[in-house]
Amino acid sequence: MGAGSVRIEYDPHALRRMSERRISRVEVEKTLLAYETELPAKAGRRNRYKVISGRRTRVTFDGQALERYYVWTVTADEVSK
Numbered sequence: 001m002g003a004g005s006v007r008i009e010y011d012p013h014a015l016r017r018m019s020e021r022r023i024s025r026v027e028v029e030k031t032l033l034a035y036e037t038e039l040p041a042k043a044g045r046r047n048r049y050k051v052i053s054g055r056r057t058r059v060t061f062d063g064q065a066l067e068r069y070y071v072w073t074v075t076a077d078e079v080s081k
Contacts (some may be wrong), residue, residue, distance in 0.1 A: 014071040
């Protein structure tokens with residue numbers, strides 16, 4: 001479940017990558033709901049980006065309706081100063 005009335009579902013791949021990359025569900029929710037940039041991704045998916053704690057987080061998801069997101073994968077890269 002996600003923040004408020006928004007439902008966020010996670011693919012097993014996304015959960016594994018979040019664990020490996022030490023990205024929390026809170027960071028994913030912040031990226032989805034208060035993103036800085038959105039760009040198209042493969043297979044009709046979308047990418048949303050947000051800088052959180054010095055890392056640029058990318059969330060790849062499906063979800064045309066505002067009340068539901070399906071997260072496929074998550075990455076984070078250090079931001080240069």
